[in-house]
Amino acid sequence: NLGLIDVSVQLIQLLQKLKTDLESLLTAFRCSLQFLGNIATGNRESQNNIWKLAFPSLFLNCINHQDEKINGYCCMVLFTCLNTEKTKELCEESNLNIALAVLRAYRRCPESEWVFLIVTNHLLKCPELVKAMYAKLSNQERTTLLELLLSEILGGNLAVNDEMATFLASGFQEKCQAVLKLTSTANHEDEEALVVVRLLDVLCEMTSNTAQLECLQSCPGLLEEAVAILRLTHVSGKQTTNVFTAIHSGTGQEEISHPVIGFKSHLIRLIGNLCYKNKTNQDKVYELDGIPLILDNCSIDDNNPFISQWAVYAIHNLTEQNERNQELIAQMEQQGLADNSVLESMGLKVEQQDTKLILKSVRKMPNV
Template sequence: MKNSPSLEQSIPERITQRLFIASNSCTLEASLETLIEASKSIEGRSNLASQDILPCVLELIQCVINISGDVLLLSSLKLLRNLCAGEIRNQNVFIEQNGVGVVSRVLQDAMLMNDPDHVIIRLGLQVLANVSLAGEEHQQAIWHRLFPDKFLLLSRITYHEISDPLSMIIYNICSRHSELVASLCGDSGLPIIEEIVRTVSSVGFVEDWVKLLLSRICLEEPYFPRLFSKLRPIDTYKDSNKAEYRDVSFSSEQAYLLTIISEILNEQIGDIVVPKDFAACVYRIFQSSISIIDSTPICKSGLPTGTIAGDVLGYSLTILRDICAQDSKKGDKDVSEDAVDVLLSLGLIDLLLGILHDIEPPAVLKKALQQGENEDRTSLPNSLKACPYKGFRRDIVAVIANCLYRRKHVQDDIRKKNGVFVLLQQCVADENNPFLREWGIWAVRNLLEGNLENQKLVSELEVQGSADVPEIAELGLRVEVDPKTRRAKLVNAPRPFQDS
């Protein structure tokens, strides 16, 4: 930071005198400090607006830019930021006096400086962020001045102090205008969002503006496939416009994006109607990520797993869970049901039932099988796979359970695919799958509700070659071990009559 003793003498007297009078101070530095303190309150900002101080501050900024007065520049930007915090008169004057152009010049010069803390850029963005809250005219002025080139340069600065206000500005400008979102997600704008995601994936964020921005782009508008594809590992895909995910290689940024989208969707279940293309894209991601299971180390913790492959697999699955939960809550035949219909048409149920067949059974059922092994010296098939992370089985059962809710065609489909037995064996406690029992019971409840065929099938189950396990017996069930496949399934256990 630098400020020569004669710096104030270089500032036109018309500027310094007005600031001296407004602050009742005799030096420029003291005047700015006094006015910054006064502008922290609503009354102070209103009083300074009445004195028309903002044009004077803009002039001062242009002067100190030209004479490299860093200390005065920082103080001037702090004052300008405060003046524009919710005071519409100051916000209007800022636009009328070409404040966007002045701050844009500050940002441009600051990006050429070697400032490790990027304080000037942060303050300049905070000024624009406050102005962007004033209305459409203010937002359009910022957009036309900074989009796309300056936004792109700013997005490449990997500090959350920069990405937070930048996300706020872009969200405020685009939140109510689909055409601006389309421009933002076009060829010239999408690199901006791509860089913001890369930044927050490495340094995080403090405020939720980036989540609001990604929610607008990915869940309210149909641009998730394009953004996800842009974040792919370099040279993985030849055509970046095709959202095909047959390649099993994913980037850390893609995993992070899925993490954030999963969090957003879970927080807003029932409020967001997801696009059909979004649901189909997430399904394809999950479908591709399954092949990673064999090559990825088993994670003994839940999500996040600490691995790219595990997080892509897990968070794409939780997104599918919440899509199905959200749509099933709607109840009416509207657009929201299309997302689940698309997932079902793509083979979601077949895929999930197949996974449940291929992974090791819950610990309680393994205990039953081991009990049977002691009797006939047989063992579990070697082909069964371990769950890639803690809670994987539970998440699969949760997706199926939500798909079943008041959808008779799904109930019938699972029966015809011999999936009733598979779901029954999920109604057990499992230390590697917290809340598996609750999700399993919810799935069976939805499977049987209003479906006489399914109810009859369950009631007629016969016990043959069963193994007794106390945890299962408490549910009125027993484990039946198929002598040919050595797979376990749950069946009803007859209970003795007792005096009431």
């Protein structure tokens, strides 16, 4: 009511125009922003007044300012003013640059608490905004966004809705073959391929959560694409020696550093999740000839930690209450196409009852 918000905003706008690096003026700039942040805390009327006067240009200019402290204080003000309705305003084409600037500020200064809070408490919780941002981001920026998304899902801080889950699945399906670029040592940091790796990580976590599992199990083409890219990477690793080639040093002490480490393991995990108590998907993997493919990935592989365990998990989900899939594995074992020792390691054995081969469990399914 004293008009201090108006005066502070006018002062900030004046200091912006001066474009000076004089410390005394920068201090005034910072203090003005800090004052706005303080006066907005817990006061909806002040928040609305600041939003009316500062949105969008003042926020955008301050977030992009070369002074790190000005960035931080501006993000404090922005975080304090944001709510669900205001976050949706960022989806508009004319305002989207603010959301993009916040993410880029996080990339420049990941230790900035206010920037992090804006991203995690507001931006990631608006599916429409995530989709709009994703379309405008570079591959490096997409990787950052997905890593933040993954961290929030793992921490139980983000409930992904069906819209977001479907969008991310579509992104994976569209670009997943880019990961094949990583077979070349010259492309080991290909940015598009790194996005695919992170998308797969996110999908694995989402399908491990019952809230998103049903949606992704029925997502058109996702399972087919997962099986297809597993086959392509597996064949690639057999044709030439590359990061998709299964290796086993025997020591377990050699640390391998490559962005695609664990990719095939995660693909099998995703396939297993998508087939969990879902006969339609179990049958689909059968039709795609995916069961022999998974069985061929049961050996220890230093490039894919825990791949044998995830293969056990996937085979369990593929054969649970599915006689046709059980019979296929039993026939493969009889014909020598499936290694009996591999089946035993999975806790499975083949028995003949009359003229029929039966796949039976000989021990309790491990908790993977």
